[in-house]
Amino acid sequence: MGSCSEASPILKNWREHPPSSYSLKIQNFSQLENSTAFSDHKYQSRIFSSGGYNWTLIVYPKGNIKDNGNGFISMCVKIDSKSFMESTPQTEVFAELRFFVYNKKENKYFTIQDVEVKQFNALKMVRGLLQVLPYDTFINPENGYIFEGGECEFGVDVIVVPPGLTNWEILSFNEKLPCPKFSWPLKNFSTLKEDVYTSNIFSMGGKQWVVKLYPKGTSEAAGKWLSIYVNLVDSETLKPDEKIFKQAHVRVLDPLGSKHFASQTNRWHKESCMSWGWDEFLSLAELRKTYLDKEDTLNVEVEFEVVSVTKYSPII
Incomplete structure (x- = not known):
């Protein structure tokens, strides 16, 4: 008893x-x-x-x-x-x-x-x-x-x-990405006419991403700045309470040396914020002066350092 x-x-x-x-x-x-x-x-x-x-x-x-x-x-x-x-x-x-x-x-x-x-x-x-x-x-x-x-x-x-664990999540941070860099050359940059260009889809940390580039800046930075964003693709649908952390360096490469222009992004991506970047990443004046090669190509590179992965218990 x-x-x-x-x-x-x-x-x-x-x-x-x-x-x-x-x-x-x-x-x-x-x-x-x-x-x-x-x-x-x-x-x-x-x-x-x-x-x-x-x-x-x-x-x-x-x-x-x-x-x-x-x-x-x-x-x-x-x-x-x-x-x-x-x-x-x-x-x-x-x-x-x-x-x-x-x-x-x-x-x-x-x-x-x-x-x-x-x-x-x-x-x-x-x-x-x-x-x-x-x-x-x-x-x-x-x-x-x-x-x-x-x-x-x-x-x-x-x-x-309950006799066992029924609701849980396991959060891990993938710091050993096999191919952490994505390179994107934009040829004939000076003659680009569209407001925005989107890179090919690339996989990183089990998720799919794209880079969006505004060669003449977004509306907030039109005519003076290069604007760049790193986005989860639309097919990566996040649930309302789901989030993904990324840490990455975004660079515009120096064609003549190693003085690349770079900024770091540390961001949680949520359903309400699938995109993150800079309206004023690099001034167009500095870009034209230093960062176009002889063939008028702008080389953009994104190097990921960390991408989070979260596993959840089944939701009834």
Whole structure:
């Protein structure tokens, strides 16, 4: 059947909100003590439902003596044995347990919680805490747990949790890209007439990308600046809560040496922001002066350093 005996760490605090699973109000605590002498020194509540299972709250007014609870208030919950009938596929139930003792003086609930999720099965049907409160502390009316001639209140939250992990995500950062660079030569740059040019699609970090280049600048930088953006392609549809991080260097290459013009982008791409770049990447005056080769070709390079990959649990 199991017992209240536990060895894992516990948390203690106060809260105003009453227990959500079950509350047991006693109008005369001394009479409860007397009556439990004839029921194995414990009081067992009626059945209540939580998380799809039936439970009972067990209170030991003078402690569960058999399990070293002497001198304390002991509290446990017991799962209904019908949960483990042979016809039921479920063979174990996991639950978080929080026990409550109302304090009239504080007008709050003393709350004590086992930090471990507890497993209930056919051999362990009772779980709880042996030492909720010292009996002497509880019984002293000056402390607020006993009030108005012997009234008191106990309670419990039973929060049933799945036996395994059901919702998860794994975020990794791919820093060892096999071919981290993408090169894009734009020939006859000085005679380009379109407002925007789009590179071929290239794959990087398991995603597909394109570079968009505005040879005369976007509307915000028209006529003075080269504008460049690195975009996820339209087919890379992101869910509303999905995001991808990229770290990359975008360069306009120096045809005569190694003084390339470069900027770095560190950006999370989301459904609402599939594109990121610069309206004012490089002035057209500087570009014409330094970065066109003898054949009037502008060489653009994108070098990726990091691309994130996230795996998600299936969404029902």
